[in-house]
Amino acid sequence: MDIDYCKRKDSYVLSFKEYIIRSAFQAIVDTDENTIGYEALSRIHIGSSDKQIRPDIFFDFLIKDECYYKLLFLINKLHLVSYRKSRFYSNDKKLFLNLPPGFFERIRYYPHIVDDVNNMFKEYDISRNNVVAEITEGHAVCKQSLAIGAQLLSRQGYKIALDDYGNEASDFERYEMCKPEVVKISREFFLVQKDNRDYAELKILIDTFKGRSSKILVEGIELHDDYEMLLSLGIDYFQGFYFHKPECVSHCILVA
Numbered sequence: 001m002d003i004d005y006c007k008r009k010d011s012y013v014l015s016f017k018e019y020i021i022r023s024a025f026q027a028i029v030d031t032d033e034n035t036i037g038y039e040a041l042s043r044i045h046i047g048s049s050d051k052q053i054r055p056d057i058f059f060d061f062l063i064k065d066e067c068y069y070k071l072l073f074l075i076n077k078l079h080l081v082s083y084r085k086s087r088f089y090s091n092d093k094k095l096f097l098n099l100p101p102g103f104f105e106r107i108r109y110y111p112h113i114v115d116d117v118n119n120m121f122k123e124y125d126i127s128r129n130n131v132v133a134e135i136t137e138g139h140a141v142c143k144q145s146l147a148i149g150a151q152l153l154s155r156q157g158y159k160i161a162l163d164d165y166g167n168e169a170s171d172f173e174r175y176e177m178c179k180p181e182v183v184k185i186s187r188e189f190f191l192v193q194k195d196n197r198d199y200a201e202l203k204i205l206i207d208t209f210k211g212r213s214s215k216i217l218v219e220g221i222e223l224h225d226d227y228e229m230l231l232s233l234g235i236d237y238f239q240g241f242y243f244h245k246p247e248c249v250s251h252c253i254l255v256a
Contacts, residue, residue, distance in 0.1 A: 037094025187220025
């Protein structure tokens with residue numbers, strides 16, 4: 001496994017078995033539609049073809065591999081390499097990175113992981129205050145270890161977010177245990193409220209999160225009407241095709 005420059009795709013890529021992994025970035029905007037940061041996403045190709053595999057399927061398969069956490073570290077390093085010299089980079093923008101519950105659980109028992117993470121961001125000159133670690137929605141083996149790991153990372157200056165709130169294990173119990181600065185409400189959760197034409201449950205959540213000083217982001221916004229509705233409910237941040245479709249970066253230079 002290594003990070004290499006791919007001339008044909010004009011970007012840095014990570015090779016793993018028969019897969020080629022690239023970085024893509026999607027803007028996150030505030031209530032005035034100003035970009036406050038980007039979420040780093042993985043685009044996985046099969047071999048040298050343009051055929052892609054969905055990231056959720058790939059990572060579900062990958063979690064069974066003994067190289068899982070090593071590859072996860074390299075994927076996030078790839079995101080930093082790609083982001084740091086791309087047109088998206090700015091020292092006043094946030095970078096959102098997806099990390100599974102198991103990553104946070106491991107921090108509790110392997111404190112050196114935090115040192116490795118700190119050194120990686122230092123290498124690419126990215127401030128910890130500009131990094132948002134998203135806890136993905138999968139189940140934790142030990143909820144308490146997940147919460148402790150999130151707290152340890154937060155003490156280092158990183159922001160914590162709950163990804164895809166309303167899906168799988170991303171729920172209020174996890175919110176209370178991990179105390180995130182940002183809650184990312186899933187598109188699926190929002191669409192249920194929209195289909196029912198009843199936003200009471202969403203409004204209660206928004207008021208509760210705001211009362212605990214958390215910012216709220218809704219994912220998957222594709223329509224202007226949805227944006228206007230969510231604005232009226234008090235949402236802080238927005239993400240989706242309506243604002244910006246994920247883009248793979250063009251040529252970037254590896255920081256020495």
